[in-house]
Amino acid sequence: EVQVLESGGGLVQPGESLTLSCAVSGFPFINFAITWFRQPPGKGLEWVSTVSATGTKTYHADSVQGRFTVSKDTSKNTVYLQMETLRVEDTAVYYCARDDGLSYFDYWGPGTLVTVSS
């Protein structure tokens, strides 16, 4: 059974850092890219970052470029999203999802809430 589970969310102040984790199981981790999305409270979905299947290539939305870093630890079946210099507008539920190979997303975690507030 495929499982995806995010962790690491919480309340931080503007300018602070936070690292989210995405633990996966039930499929060959090295064969699938993983993507982070976010959803501000009551709003729509936004693509944040993608790490390739092998972990050698990463991509970030312009809104987080230079502040967020995505990485993959194949020994732990875990993807990380390092978030620095957080802003109030980064407040959202963050989801990680498995890329099905066609850049659609067939398995999602339940999400973790990040709140940036003073």
Place this chain on the structure above:
Amino acid sequence: EIVLTQSPATLSLSPGERATLSCRASEYLTNYLAWYQQKPGQAPRLLIYDAFKRATGTPPRFSGSGSGTDFTLTISNLEPEDFAVYYCQQRANWPRLTFGGGTKVEIK
């Protein structure tokens, strides 16, 4: 950035009725479009990909159509569990994926 515009924002219907949701793209997508369903407090669920292909487990009452810039999700014979928010997502401009603003299907 490819902008996806969904309409209507809200659709008020009764169980058993037919729902027709629209997604219009600012650029040509070929058929690189998916539809997701999201219920309160839950993650999105993939329903349709490549415009018309049903994902594993998607009931046949859900159907997708369209190509280019205009796409439609149709839910025939609405079931109580179908009342939710629906999002379209494009992959034509990968990795810069974008979603539409969503259509809420609510009980009339």
